[in-house]
Amino acid sequence: MRVSLEYKAVFKSALALGAAATALAGCSTTSTTGNSLPAATFVGQGQQEVSEEYIIGPLDELTVFVWRNPELGAKVQVRPDGRITTPLISEMTAVGKTPAQLAGDIKKVLTQYISDPLVSVMVDKFQGTFSQQIRIVGATEKPASLPYRANMTLLDAMIEVGGLSEFAAGDNARLVRHDRATGKQREYDLKISRLIKRGDTSANVRLEPGDVIIIPESMF
Numbered sequence: 001m002r003v004s005l006e007y008k009a010v011f012k013s014a015l016a017l018g019a020a021a022t023a024l025a026g027c028s029t030t031s032t033t034g035n036s037l038p039a040a041t042f043v044g045q046g047q048q049e050v051s052e053e054y055i056i057g058p059l060d061e062l063t064v065f066v067w068r069n070p071e072l073g074a075k076v077q078v079r080p081d082g083r084i085t086t087p088l089i090s091e092m093t094a095v096g097k098t099p100a101q102l103a104g105d106i107k108k109v110l111t112q113y114i115s116d117p118l119v120s121v122m123v124d125k126f127q128g129t130f131s132q133q134i135r136i137v138g139a140t141e142k143p144a145s146l147p148y149r150a151n152m153t154l155l156d157a158m159i160e161v162g163g164l165s166e167f168a169a170g171d172n173a174r175l176v177r178h179d180r181a182t183g184k185q186r187e188y189d190l191k192i193s194r195l196i197k198r199g200d201t202s203a204n205v206r207l208e209p210g211d212v213i214i215i216p217e218s219m220f
Contacts, residue, residue, distance in 0.1 A: 033174060033187040037205040040153045053098045054123060055132055058082055061125040062094070064106060067118035072110060075124070088113055099123055131210045136161050138215035139168035148209040155195060155204045157213065163196055169218040170196065175205070176212040 056062070058080050066072040074086045082095030089109050094102050099121040110117040126147055127133075134146045134157050141162030149156070154175075164170045170193030179186050188205075192215065195203035 032172070032189050035186065035188045037175070037188050039202045040204050040206040054126070055129050056094050056097055056099065056102060056123065057127045057129040057132065058095055059127045060094075060123055062099075062102075063122045063124055064103075065120045065122070066106075066110065067120075069114060069117065072114075072117070095129065128209075133209070134207055134211050134213070136213045136215070138173070138213075139165040139170075139217045140215055141165055148207070152207045153204050154190065154192065154207060154213075157207060158192060158196060164192060164215065165217075167217045168193070169216045170194075172218075173213060173215045175207075176214065177208060178210055 056078060058078055060078045061075070062078065062084065063075050064073045064084075064086050072087045076084045076086060078084055078094045082093055083091050084094045085091065086106065089106065092102075092105060092109070097105070103119045103121040106121070107117050107119045110119065128147045130145075132148050134148055134152065135144075136146070136157060137143045140158075141164070144161050146157060146160055158164070171191045173190040173192045175188045175190050177186050177188065178184075190205070190213065191200070191203040194200040
């Protein structure tokens, strides 16, 4: 009888330890989406792909050049309200336009003052609109919004933000992407620790403008 009681006590202790281990495992992981992205190939010389046309965003720095009329050009920064001011043009919306579209709008205004002006707009420093940025939040060394570049991958983005923080659960990270075809938001699983710490290139994925990367912290 005594042996039976001791056996029951040991059995209960084992059950308690098993339950505790299960609870700890649950705390250290997050739910996954079940969605994954194909691995990105490393881009070599001559393999660069052209991205979509650049859209001017707030705080971009521009050079407006008017051929044979340099006094009508200017170096300007797009204001937070999305507008710029140049000689003879007090207010003009720049955000949401390509450089070519903005040059065309400036030309229309300047035709009131000079005959057939030739206008060009160059982007000197760019921030881009939110739809053209890669945003990285959570357990990274320096969360940031990065201007999207053609052929940008997860590895490129993580290098720019200094990698994962000490307590990051990199393999539980998620990528949130707006699906333009359906107009819906989709989430994908990322394995950032596997990419950075183990050098697993299959975990490197191609990014798209507007992607948001969310990196949780490990509970333990």
